[in-house]
Structures are given as structure tokens and as C-alpha cells.
Amino acid sequence: MARIVLKFGGTSVGDIDRIRNVARKIKAEVDRGNEVAVVTSAMSGATNQLVKWVNEIAPLHDAREYDVVVATGEQVTIGLLAMALQQQGVKARSWMSWQIPIRTDAAHTKARIVDIETADMARAMKAGEVPIVPGFQGLSPEGHVTTLGRGGSDTSAVALAAALKADRCDIYTDVDGVYTTDPRIVEKARKIDQVTYEEMLEMASQGSKVLQTRSVELAMNHHVRVQVLSSFDAAVGSDLPGTMVVDEEEIMAQGLEKSVVSGIAFSKDEAKITVTRVADRPGVAAAIFGPLADTNINVDMIVQNVSLDGSSTDITFTVQRADLARAVERLERAKVDLKFAEIKADINVAKVSVIGVGMRSHTGVALKMFETLAAKGINIQVISTSEIKISVLVAAEYTELAVRALHTAYELDAA
Amino acid sequence: MARIVLKFGGTSVGDIDRIRNVARKIKAEVDRGNEVAVVTSAMSGATNQLVKWVNEIAPLHDAREYDVVVATGEQVTIGLLAMALQQQGVKARSWMSWQIPIRTDAAHTKARIVDIETADMARAMKAGEVPIVPGFQGLSPEGHVTTLGRGGSDTSAVALAAALKADRCDIYTDVDGVYTTDPRIVEKARKIDQVTYEEMLEMASQGSKVLQTRSVELAMNHHVRVQVLSSFDAAVGSDLPGTMVVDEEEIMAQGLEKSVVSGIAFSKDEAKITVTRVADRPGVAAAIFGPLADTNINVDMIVQNVSLDGSSTDITFTVQRADLARAVERLERAKVDLKFAEIKADINVAKVSVIGVGMRSHTGVALKMFETLAAKGINIQVISTSEIKISVLVAAEYTELAVRALHTAYELDAA
Numbered sequence: 001m002a003r004i005v006l007k008f009g010g011t012s013v014g015d016i017d018r019i020r021n022v023a024r025k026i027k028a029e030v031d032r033g034n035e036v037a038v039v040t041s042a043m044s045g046a047t048n049q050l051v052k053w054v055n056e057i058a059p060l061h062d063a064r065e066y067d068v069v070v071a072t073g074e075q076v077t078i079g080l081l082a083m084a085l086q087q088q089g090v091k092a093r094s095w096m097s098w099q100i101p102i103r104t105d106a107a108h109t110k111a112r113i114v115d116i117e118t119a120d121m122a123r124a125m126k127a128g129e130v131p132i133v134p135g136f137q138g139l140s141p142e143g144h145v146t147t148l149g150r151g152g153s154d155t156s157a158v159a160l161a162a163a164l165k166a167d168r169c170d171i172y173t174d175v176d177g178v179y180t181t182d183p184r185i186v187e188k189a190r191k192i193d194q195v196t197y198e199e200m201l202e203m204a205s206q207g208s209k210v211l212q213t214r215s216v217e218l219a220m221n222h223h224v225r226v227q228v229l230s231s232f233d234a235a236v237g238s239d240l241p242g243t244m245v246v247d248e249e250e251i252m253a254q255g256l257e258k259s260v261v262s263g264i265a266f267s268k269d270e271a272k273i274t275v276t277r278v279a280d281r282p283g284v285a286a287a288i289f290g291p292l293a294d295t296n297i298n299v300d301m302i303v304q305n306v307s308l309d310g311s312s313t314d315i316t317f318t319v320q321r322a323d324l325a326r327a328v329e330r331l332e333r334a335k336v337d338l339k340f341a342e343i344k345a346d347i348n349v350a351k352v353s354v355i356g357v358g359m360r361s362h363t364g365v366a367l368k369m370f371e372t373l374a375a376k377g378i379n380i381q382v383i384s385t386s387e388i389k390i391s392v393l394v395a396a397e398y399t400e401l402a403v404r405a406l407h408t409a410y411e412l413d414a415a
Numbered sequence: 416m417a418r419i420v421l422k423f424g425g426t427s428v429g430d431i432d433r434i435r436n437v438a439r440k441i442k443a444e445v446d447r448g449n450e451v452a453v454v455t456s457a458m459s460g461a462t463n464q465l466v467k468w469v470n471e472i473a474p475l476h477d478a479r480e481y482d483v484v485v486a487t488g489e490q491v492t493i494g495l496l497a498m499a500l501q502q503q504g505v506k507a508r509s510w511m512s513w514q515i516p517i518r519t520d521a522a523h524t525k526a527r528i529v530d531i532e533t534a535d536m537a538r539a540m541k542a543g544e545v546p547i548v549p550g551f552q553g554l555s556p557e558g559h560v561t562t563l564g565r566g567g568s569d570t571s572a573v574a575l576a577a578a579l580k581a582d583r584c585d586i587y588t589d590v591d592g593v594y595t596t597d598p599r600i601v602e603k604a605r606k607i608d609q610v611t612y613e614e615m616l617e618m619a620s621q622g623s624k625v626l627q628t629r630s631v632e633l634a635m636n637h638h639v640r641v642q643v644l645s646s647f648d649a650a651v652g653s654d655l656p657g658t659m660v661v662d663e664e665e666i667m668a669q670g671l672e673k674s675v676v677s678g679i680a681f682s683k684d685e686a687k688i689t690v691t692r693v694a695d696r697p698g699v700a701a702a703i704f705g706p707l708a709d710t711n712i713n714v715d716m717i718v719q720n721v722s723l724d725g726s727s728t729d730i731t732f733t734v735q736r737a738d739l740a741r742a743v744e745r746l747e748r749a750k751v752d753l754k755f756a757e758i759k760a761d762i763n764v765a766k767v768s769v770i771g772v773g774m775r776s777h778t779g780v781a782l783k784m785f786e787t788l789a790a791k792g793i794n795i796q797v798i799s800t801s802e803i804k805i806s807v808l809v810a811a812e813y814t815e816l817a818v819r820a821l822h823t824a825y826e827l828d829a830a
């Protein structure tokens with residue numbers, strides 16, 4: 001007997017038939033003798049409608065009232081799903097986030113979970129009842145409803161699994177697992193059986209949309225074994241595994257051969273900024289990136305050229321495309337202090353990343369990347385690396401070519 | 416300065432523009448220097464959609480989970496309305512029923528309000544904040560969300576007005592007041608300026624759909640002055656009065672001439688059942704109506720004929736049309752005990768009622784009714800009376816004719 005948290009996304013509970021189908025999957029886990037708790041999103045489209053109303057009524061709205069409105073989507077699905085389970089003969093009840101409670105901080109619309117009281121829920125589970133919990137929300141210290149930000153239901157599920165000390169957290173979504181890269185671009189992409197938290201975290205933050213980054217961080221910190229699988233397959237969690245996201249030790253302990261590179265991620269959501277002929281003196285990087293940080297703009301890849309004339313240099317970096325206009329505007333305002341020549345912006349760029357914990361112990365991974373791209377005539381604009389990842393910025397038009405070439409080069413292609 | 420509770424129905428908050436319009440009405444009351452609390456329904460159609468989903472998922476559903484789902488409609492409107500007010504510069508916040516709390520009994524889907532804790536809310540109102548409260552719902556003793564049954568938002572508003580000791584409870588709806596009869600049938604129907612609780616109660620239970628019966632009972636018991644007015648008029652509560660529902664004493668104290676009859680109500684939602692040749696002995700009425708009461712079927716008008724042969728009689732009574740099939744089925748099952756000849760059912764009937772507190776002190780009111788109907792050739796099938804009401808059952812096809820003739824006979828026609 002295991003204790004499992006199951007999480008279903010918006011498309012999985014998108015209409016009444018799908019909610020019934022989800023109930024069947026839950027029942028299958030219960031029938032195996034497992035203790036099951038469920039976290040669910042709102043019906044797909046529901047949250048968008050609520051957000052649309054909020055924006056219509058007041059473009060600059062009170063974050064507290066936003067949360068009151070937007071949190072209703074999950075309240076609908078927990079009730080409907082509890083009924084669907086009862087209809088199938090499974091003991092179930094919905095638990096509102098304020099009833100449990102799921103305690104968060106007071107940062108409305110982007111709250112962080114602080115604590116979940118699970119004693120009552122664990123007792124109900126031991127008595128054979130399935131608790132159905134709304135994702136994406138909690139209760140602030142002041143007793144108000146909070147939401148965690150879009151996609152927060154994954155985080156709710158992992159946090160609940162951690163609090164319940166669950167053996168596994170199954171995230172049901174519209175894909176059947178994590179792939180070596182996007183199957184829509186590389187036909188030979190393979191589903192990965194097991195991936196480490198660190199790799200998943202890099203994949204999530206490098207543009208793979210399967211799991212929310214914060215949920216992976218949380219899983220890593222609390223050693224929650226996460227499985228990603230499809231809610232549209234007939235089989236359920238323990239039958240047909242999707243992708244397990246686990247500790248590196250767990251994979252090592254199985255004595256399995258792990259490939260050096262686990263996957264290729266890419267993101268077209270990038271913009272490149274070059275600030276030319278800034279003074280090449282200590283403190284100039286801080287003078288550029290300080291104002292951007294103050295404006296809540298995240299800077300990702302950075303490269304500073306060797307000084308051209310011993311007194312000035314060019315600095316190139318990337319930001320999210322959505323932040324480009326604000327970033328340029330902020331730098332122009334700082335021109336008096338920075339004394340640069342000009343700002344060049346380029347949105348026709350993409351970031352391609354090679355990810356794998358095996359890099360730590362294998363050399364030559366980066367070299368293979370550069371050689372592969374060179375062989376296809378792809379120019380590398382910026383490079384950044386971490387212990388388990390190498391990212392390069394290339395012209396956007398080369399994205400698919402680069403991803404396919406790297407997928408083959410690192411022997412990820414399906415047979 | 417007065418303390419006022421304003422209540423807005425589903426059509427009044429049916430879309431974003433209407434919610435903005437409602438916010439303007441609230442602001443006008445605030446600008447007059449009044450302390451204002453607001454109760455709102457769900458956007459029109461929202462509750463129906465939620466009920467539809469519930470019925471699709473499980474025809475026989477858990478009442479507790481029904482309430483979880485259906486209560487979300489009002490949670491959306493309280494948040495949106497609070498934002499609309501803030502947008503117009505009015506301090507406002509939404510209060511969930513579990514935050515206040517509005518305590519109810521545990522009768523899910525038809526709960527009754529037991530108590531409302533208003534200390535915090537009254538403090539917020541004194542500080543110039545407008546609390547926005549969801550109608551139709553509360554919190555059970557076990558800490559679960561309950562709903563009061565359809566139309567329960569009127570009851571929520573009156574209960575909140577009683578708890579806050581408000582000077583007035585303004586019910587904004589899609590009509591501009593209570594009329595002497597339905598203006599769609601009688602062109603000369605007049606808006607009534609003032610009506611007593613007792614009359615309003617009879618009108619509500621006799622088919623006038625302006626206010627929910629329970630809300631009128633509650634207003635009467637707690638002496639809450641209720642005003643019914645239209646949310647689509649440009650004017651607001653204190654400008655252009657709709658209909659005031661008040662104590663008889665308040666009307667008397669004004670020394671106003673009050674007409675003997677206040678209004679003519681009618682209902683086509685009736686069905687007549689005649690049980691023929693039942694034994695004319697003590698206890699037979701109980702033997703018929705006991706099983707119906709056990710099956711939760713309300714019996715309204717009753718007439719027992721004079722015994723035809725000294726040993727058997729016919730009993731005629733009315734039930735809600737929706738209950739007819741169940742009532743007949745239940746009586747057929749009791750046939751062994753009751754030993755009647757047959758059951759005759761008739762749905763082509765309507766109940767027409769003349770209502771007015773003046774009847775208590777005036778004679779001849781009933782006589783005028785019977786004469787008026789006779790003059791139009793309308794046969795009376797059943798009669799029932801109370802202190803302030805006379806109801807007759809007539810063939811449904813005569814409904815409009817009867818209502819118009821009575822409206823004229825009691826001098827209710829507008830000039």
C-alpha cells in the first residue's frame with residue numbers, strides 16, 4: 001500500500017465527461033489499495049474567463065479581490081470531482097483551501113505555500129476517504145484567499161505530497177511524460193523514463209512547459225518523487241509509468257546506465273540586447289544590471305567582450321521578450337550615467353540548451369555541441385553554462401535545425 | 416446618516432457593465448453619508464450553469480458537494496463588485512460567508528440562517544468601508560459551505576440587515592416595486608408605495624415573485640424595513656422610493672388612508688386533486704394528508720363536501736403542479752387503507768387571491784369577490800381564507816379575466 005497524491009490539470013477536467021474519466025483513474029488507484037489524495041485545477045478556460053472579467057472591471061485591480069474571484073474555478077472542480085467519485089462508489093469529499101488550511105504568505109496573486117495542516121486529512125484517508133483539494137490557492141495569514149500564480153496547481157500537489165509524506169506525486173497532464181525534446185519538432189524524440197530534479201529544473205526553466213519550475217524546486221527540496229503522465233491514456237499511474245522525476249541517488253542505486261545528456265530544451269521567448277562602447281571599468285556591469293533588477297527584469301545570459309581599445313567595451317545580454325521594451329526604456333534613462341554609444345535590440349534569437357547531470361563527470365559535452373552547430377553552419381551568439389547545462393543563443397531561424405542536430409549528436413534519437 | 420443594506424439580484428449584476436452600474440448606485444448611497452453593506456447574487460445564468468453541471472455529473476448528488484459548487488457564483492460577483500467600487504474611489508472589500516461568518520444549520524441546499532457575526536463588519540463600515548457579502552450561502556456548524564435554496568439572497572440581505580440593525584434593506588431587482596397585480600396582465604396595475612409584512616407575505620406565497628417568502632417572514636420577525644426597487648432606474652434608494660414593506664403600525668402612524676384591499680395575486684402553478692367516495696368518519700382527512708406530508712408534499716386549499724349518503728364523501732385539495740404525479744402515486748399506494756372510489760386530477764386550474772390587512776376591519780370583502788366573479792360567469796371551485804386574504808380556485812382559462820375584474824372591483828385601477 002502506498003500513499004499517492006494525484007494532480008489533474010485543466011484539460012484533464014475540461015468537461016463533465018473528462019471529470020468522470022479522471023474519477024475512474026482515481027478509483028483505479030484506490031482499488032489497488034492505495035491511500036489517495038487529489039489536487040485539481042479549474043476546468044480549462046474557466047480561469048481565463050475569470051481573469052478576463054477582472055481585467056474588464058478594473059485594469060489596475062486589488063490583488064486580494066482578484067484572488068477571491070479567480071480562486072472559484074478550482075472550487076467548482078473539487079465539488080464536481082467529489083460527486084463523480086461518489087457516483088462511482090468511492091468515498092470522497094472536497095476540502096477548501098481555507099478548511100485544510102493550506103497556509104501561504106500574503107503575496108496575493110503570487111503567494112507561496114508556507115504550511116499545510118494534514119492531520120485531519122490523513123485521518124480521513126486512513127478511513128478510506130479520498131480528499132479532493134483545489135490547486136493554485138491557499139489562505140493568507142490575515143485569513144484571506146490567496147492564489148499562487150498561473151500554473152500553481154503543480155506546486156500545490158507537490159506541497160501536499162510533501163506534507164502528507166506521500167510515496168509519489170502523479171501529475172496528470174495532456175502529455176504522457178517528459179521528452180528528450182519537443183516531439184512536435186523532433187519526430188524521434190523519446191519519452192524519458194527517469195530524470196533528476198536538477199535536470200527537470202533546467203528543462204522547466206529552459207522552456208519545457210511540462211512542469212512548473214517552482215513545483216520542481218519544491219519536489220527537490222522535500223524529496224517528493226514526481227511522476228508526469230497523461231490523463232488521456234487508459235492506464236493509470238502504477239500501470240504505465242510516465243516520467244519519474246527523482247533524486248539522482250535513486251537512479252544511481254538502480255545501477256542503470258544513464259546517458260550523459262538527458263534532453264535538449266529551447267526557448268524562443270528571448271530577446272538580445274547589446275549596449276555598445278560602455279566604459280570598461282570596474283562597476284560598469286552593476287551600473288547596467290542594477291537598474292534592470294530594480295525594475296524586476298530578469299537578465300539571463302550575459303557576455304562582455306574583450307575591451308576593444310582598452311577603455312570601452314560592448315556588453316550583450318538576454319531578457320524575456322516581454323520585458324524588452326521596458327528594459328530598453330530603463331537603460332535609455334540611465335544613459336547619462338552609463339555613457340554608452342547605443343543600444344541594439346534583437347528579438348530574432350532563440351536559446352538552445354543541452355541538459356544532463358552526466359556532464360559533471362564527462363568531458364567534451366560542450367565541445368560536441370559547438371562542433372555539431374558549426375557543422376550545420378549555425379553561428380553561436382552567446383554561451384552560458386551551469387554544472388548540468390550548456391545554453392547557446394542562436395538566430396531564431398536555426399532553432400529547429402539546431403535542436404534536431406543536437407538530438408542526434410547526443411544519441412537521443414529513438415530507434 | 417442611516418445604515419442601509421443593499422441587495423442586488425442576478426439580472427442586476429448580469430454582466431460587467433451592470434456591475435459597474437450597481438457600483439454607481441452603491442457610491443450614491445455612500446456619498447449621501449450613509450453606512451452601506453451590500454449583498455449580491457450570482458451573475459444571472461451562472462447558478463443555472465453550475466446546477467446543470469452538478470446534475471450532469473450525478474443525478475443523485477451529495478448535497479454538501481452541491482453547495483461547494485453552487486456557492487461559487489456569488490464569490491465571483493462579490494470580488495468583481497468590490498473591484499468596481501474601488502475603481503470608483505469607494506473603499507470596499509468582499510467578505511466570504513465563512514469569513515464573517517454567516518452561521519446556518521446543516522441542512523445543505525436549503526439551510527436556514529442561525530446567526531451572523533457583524534462586529535468586525537460594523538467596525539469596517541464605521542471606518543467608511545463597504546462590505547460586499549455573497550447572498551444565498553453560509554457556514555454549517557461542521558464548518559462546511561451551505562446554500563439557502565434558490566432565491567435565498569433576499570433572505571441573506573434581510574438577515575444581514577437585522578444583524579446590523581440597519582435602518583433599511585433595499586432589494587434591487589428587475590421590477591421597480593410591488594404592484595397591485597401583475598402589470599403584464601392588468602395594464603392599470605399600480606405600484607404600491609407601502610405594504611405591510613403580512614400582505615407581502617401573502618402576496619409572496621400567493622405567486623407574486625418579487626420577494627422570497629422566507630425573506631419577508633424574517634423581515635417581519637425582526638422589524639426590518641424592506642424596500643423593493645429597480646436596479647435599472649437611474650435613481651437610487653433614497654431618491655425614488657419603490658415599495659416599502661413595513662409594520663402595519665408604521666403605515667397607521669402616518670395617518671394615511673389605506674385601501675381595504677392591497678393587491679390581487681394569482682398562481683397557475685396549482686393542481687386540483689379530488690378523492691371520491693372516501694369513508695366519512697373521523698380520521699379520514701389525516702389518513703389522506705398524512706402520507707402526503709411524509710412525502711414532503713404541501714397541500715394548500717382543502718374542501719370536504721357534505722356527506723352524500725351519510726357514509727362517504729369527496730375530498731378536494733390542491734398541491735403544487737410539480738408535486739401532482741408524486742401525490743397521485745402516493746395516494747394510489749394508500750388505496751388499500753383509504754378505500755376511495757377514484758382519484759381525479761385537474762391541472763387546468765388557477766388560484767386567484769385578494770389580499771389586504773383592511774379586511775380585518777371591513778366586512779363585505781368576500782361578498783364583493785364572489786359577486787364580481789359571478790357577474791363574469793366564473794365558477795368558483797374551492798375557497799380558502801385567512802385573516803387578510805381570500806383565495807379561490809377557478810378554471811385556468813378564466814385567470815386573466817378574474818384578475819382584471821377584481822382589480823377594478825376593488826378600485827385598484829390606476830387613474
